[in-house]
Amino acid sequence: MKELSELMDFRPSIKVVDATLRDGGLVNDFYFPEGFAKALYEANVKAGVDYMEFGYKADKEMFDVKKFGPSKFSDDDYIRSVVGENDTDLKIAVMADVGRCNYKADIQEKANSPVDLIRVATYLHQMPGALDMIEDAKKKGYEVSCNIMAISNSQESDLKVALDLLGKSSVDVIYIVDSYGALYPEQIARIADIYGEFAAKYNKKLGIHAHDNQKLAFANTIEAAGDGVDYLDATYASMGRGAGNCAMELLLGFLRNPKFKLYPVIKFIENHMNPLKESGVVWGYDLQYLMTGVFNQHPRTAIQFTKDKRKDFSAYYMEVTSQE
Amino acid sequence: MKELSELMDFRPSIKVVDATLRDGGLVNDFYFPEGFAKALYEANVKAGVDYMEFGYKADKEMFDVKKFGPSKFSDDDYIRSVVGENDTDLKIAVMADVGRCNYKADIQEKANSPVDLIRVATYLHQMPGALDMIEDAKKKGYEVSCNIMAISNSQESDLKVALDLLGKSSVDVIYIVDSYGALYPEQIARIADIYGEFAAKYNKKLGIHAHDNQKLAFANTIEAAGDGVDYLDATYASMGRGAGNCAMELLLGFLRNPKFKLYPVIKFIENHMNPLKESGVVWGYDLQYLMTGVFNQHPRTAIQFTKDKRKDFSAYYMEVTSQE
Numbered sequence: 146m147k148e149l150s151e152l153m154d155f156r157p158s159i160k161v162v163d164a165t166l167r168d169g170g171l172v173n174d175f176y177f178p179e180g181f182a183k184a185l186y187e188a189n190v191k192a193g194v195d196y197m198e199f200g201y202k203a204d205k206e207m208f209d210v211k212k213f214g215p216s217k218f219s220d221d222d223y224i225r226s227v228v229g230e231n232d233t234d235l236k237i238a239v240m241a242d243v244g245r246c247n248y249k250a251d252i253q254e255k256a257n258s259p260v261d262l263i264r265v266a267t268y269l270h271q272m273p274g275a276l277d278m279i280e281d282a283k284k285k286g287y288e289v290s291c292n293i294m295a296i297s298n299s300q301e302s303d304l305k306v307a308l309d310l311l312g313k314s315s316v317d318v319i320y321i322v323d324s325y326g327a328l329y330p331e332q333i334a335r336i337a338d339i340y341g342e343f344a345a346k347y348n349k350k351l352g353i354h355a356h357d358n359q360k361l362a363f364a365n366t367i368e369a370a371g372d373g374v375d376y377l378d379a380t381y382a383s384m385g386r387g388a389g390n391c392a393m394e395l396l397l398g399f400l401r402n403p404k405f406k407l408y409p410v411i412k413f414i415e416n417h418m419n420p421l422k423e424s425g426v427v428w429g430y431d432l433q434y435l436m437t438g439v440f441n442q443h444p445r446t447a448i449q450f451t452k453d454k455r456k457d458f459s460a461y462y463m464e465v466t467s468q469e
Numbered sequence: 470m471k472e473l474s475e476l477m478d479f480r481p482s483i484k485v486v487d488a489t490l491r492d493g494g495l496v497n498d499f500y501f502p503e504g505f506a507k508a509l510y511e512a513n514v515k516a517g518v519d520y521m522e523f524g525y526k527a528d529k530e531m532f533d534v535k536k537f538g539p540s541k542f543s544d545d546d547y548i549r550s551v552v553g554e555n556d557t558d559l560k561i562a563v564m565a566d567v568g569r570c571n572y573k574a575d576i577q578e579k580a581n582s583p584v585d586l587i588r589v590a591t592y593l594h595q596m597p598g599a600l601d602m603i604e605d606a607k608k609k610g611y612e613v614s615c616n617i618m619a620i621s622n623s624q625e626s627d628l629k630v631a632l633d634l635l636g637k638s639s640v641d642v643i644y645i646v647d648s649y650g651a652l653y654p655e656q657i658a659r660i661a662d663i664y665g666e667f668a669a670k671y672n673k674k675l676g677i678h679a680h681d682n683q684k685l686a687f688a689n690t691i692e693a694a695g696d697g698v699d700y701l702d703a704t705y706a707s708m709g710r711g712a713g714n715c716a717m718e719l720l721l722g723f724l725r726n727p728k729f730k731l732y733p734v735i736k737f738i739e740n741h742m743n744p745l746k747e748s749g750v751v752w753g754y755d756l757q758y759l760m761t762g763v764f765n766q767h768p769r770t771a772i773q774f775t776k777d778k779r780k781d782f783s784a785y786y787m788e789v790t791s792q793e
Contacts, residue, residue, distance in 0.1 A: 152655055329723065330654060330688060331476055331695060357684075359719055364654060364688030371655060394756065395683055398763035399653065407763070408786055414756060415782040432718065432738060439722035439731070458739040462732055 155402040159370060160195035162352070162378045163393060166216045167198040167240050169384035172428045175200060175214030177421075182216070182227045184417055185381070190233045191409035192397060196262055196376075198238040199224050204247040224259045236261035240292075241282075243267040243274040248281055255286030265316075266292040269299050272307050276314050283315035290318035290352060290376065296336070297327040297441050308340060312347030318376050319349050321369060326358025326388055326434065327441040330368040337372035344373075352376030355391050357383055357430050358438025362391040367399055381410065382418035387444035387451075388434035427451060432458045436465045479726040482699045484519035486676070487717060490540045491522040491564050493708035496752045499524060499538030501745075506540070506551045508741055509705070514557045515733035516721060520586055520700075522562040523548050528571040548583045560585035564616075565606075567591040567598040572605055579610030589640075590616040593623050596631050600638050607639035614642035614676060614700065620660070621651040621765050632664060636671030642700050643673050647689060650682025650712055650762040654692040661696035668697075676700030679715050681707055681754050682762025686715040691723055705734065706742035711768035711775075712758035751775060756782045760789045 165185060166177065182199075189197045200216025208217060215223040219239045231237060237260050241248055252263065263282035267275035275291055282289045291311055296304060311319050321336055328336070337351070344351050353369040353376070355362035366377050379396045383389035394414060397405045433447035436458075442465065450461055489509060490501065506523075513521045524540025532541060539547040543563045555561060561584050565572055576587065587606035591599035599615055606613045615635055620628060635643050645660055652660070661675070668675050677693040677700070679686035690701050703720045707713035718738060721729045757771035760782075766789065774785055 152653065329476065329691065331691075359722070360681075360684050360687050360716070363684050367653065367655075392684070394759060398683070398759065408783065411756060411760075411786045412783040415780065419780065419782075432735065435718055435722065436735075456739065456743065458743075459732065459736040462735045 171386040175216040188413035193404040238262035243271040292320040308343040320352040326356035326438040354378040357388040495710040499540040512737035517728040562586035616644040632667040644676040650680035651765040678702040681712040
């Protein structure tokens with residue numbers, strides 16, 4: 146049983162990472178309303194959030210800049226247009242996917258960039274690519290984290306090899322990522338234990354990025370926090386792909402560090418997230434995501450179900466289970 | 470850390486209690502569409518649910534029968550009109566609130582009733598009333614459970630006195646109830662530990678009834694299940710007062726006893742719960758409930774906020790915190 150002090154007191158090493166523009170951008174092709182990013186930045190500063198993820202560093206050879214909003218590419222100039230010189234305690238993050246980022250050209254030296262943290266996202270089979278990106282970013286002067294995605298479908302022995310490779314790399318933070326929203330808190334505790342062994346051995350920090358397919362994104366995030374995981378991803382109103390993420394408003398309601406403020410989060414949701422939802426942008430927990438979560442599948446068929454505005458959940462159940 | 474076997478295997482003593490008509494009825498004054506209760510009963514039978522709660526046994530001197538649907542009063546005749554002689558493994562439950570139930574007159578001998586389980590609901594200060602109802606129901610031949618409500622606002626020492634009184638009574642099951650949706654899984658683990666001491670000493674079973682104010686109803690329910698709690702309340706599509714309850718579809722997706730089937734639950738939600746929601750009946754997690762949960766308050770102001778169709782969440786935040 147965890148210590149009560151974990152709830153009543155706080156661990157200063159816990160960092161909150163706002164992923165709204167990045168994971169949220171996956172549901173609207175990164176087209177946020179005028180002024181949204183700036184207002185979000187200001188809300189994050191007021192709320193005491195530690196990192197704000199601006200989006201992906203997507204390769205412009207692969208993705209048409211005319212078909213996505215600016216957070217798909219997160220150019221330094223775009224970020225500067227929002228944060229200026231960013232004279233705040235809020236750090237700026239961007240995500241770089243292995244195989245979809247021309248990182249040698251598109252990621253500048255840290256000295257010339259408003260970005261603080263490069264978040265490398267990888268599947269297990271792409272580890273050498275991830276390691277090259279990690280060393281590139283580190284050499285340029287950034288903090289670097291690495292998300293190993295889709296671990297609920299991976300072999301524990303493979304995962305341990307990857308964790309050992311990351312341990313030996315320059316990465317600062319290793320993320321537990323429940324891409325399919327398939328994991329229960331008990332499993333998060335066990336996984337945090339495995340990651341924790343490597344973190345202790347190699348002096349790395351840990352993070353968690355959860356999905357809400359089974360309404361467990363927040364529960365899994367605080368479970369991980371209680372297990373020693375320090376970097377906690379969240380999004381306003383849970384905005385994110387499919388079922389969405391751990392809600393910022395739940396997370397800041399839970400954390401006891403007095404630097405965190407709930408009110409600016411509520412205010413931002415009222416003024417920006419709820420209007421976004423009312424404008425027709427769709428995300429969040431629903432039965433189709435529950436099903437891919439329960440059956441530990443990629444949410445892509447559930448996302449299609451949502452796009453098609455289908456309501457025949459029982460027929461979809463048959464489709465999902467026929468893929469088993 | 471809990472045993473992996475808790476996830477992979479199952480504990481046959483775990484019982485699932487469907488509370489849709491009772492807790493769900495609180496949001497529509499128990500006016501469910503024609504055929505709803507019967508279809509729900511059939512879904513529960515197919516899904517392997519153990520108990521179906523039909524509603525309250527409300528005192529007709531206190532509540533006008535013309536202002537509520539039949540599940541407010543749960544007359545035996547009404548229940549029989551749905552379940553006939555109930556030749557199934559599904560047991561029938563009703564809830565009786567201390568101070569709002571004319572139990573001596575309105576609860577018949579078990580031999581003449583389709584009801585199996587009487588669920589007594591009490592606040593700590595009403596314990597003598599609860600004990601009288603428990604003994605009355607037990608003498609009439611029923612299984613009896615007792616919900617101690619609003620424990621997140623109670624003193625632990627008072628709670629222990631109540632648990633000792635219940636231990637010495639004829640009650641079969643003692644329920645952990647998070648009325649305000651204020652508790653985190655770590656706290657549930659500690660509370661289950663306290664309840665567990667009394668359960669072991671007096672040979673009682675334990676149950677849990679959770680609310681979804683912080684999207685933790687399911688997480689808290691499976692935390693409790695892992696801590697030895699056997700009776701798990703859930704409602705279809707989380708229907709229940711305010712933020713609602715632990716979702717039946719999440720719970721049956723989690724439990725590994727092969728007698729539980731998810732498909733009939735999905736089917737019922739598609740055919741009955743989603744149309745109910747589309748007809749304008751409102752329940753479920755939202756920011757106003759998060760706030761009463763975080764600040765450990767009764768949800769009544771949040772329910773009023775919902776009824777008034779207010780959207781000024783930041784103003785409501787100021788109202789909630791001014792009550793601290």
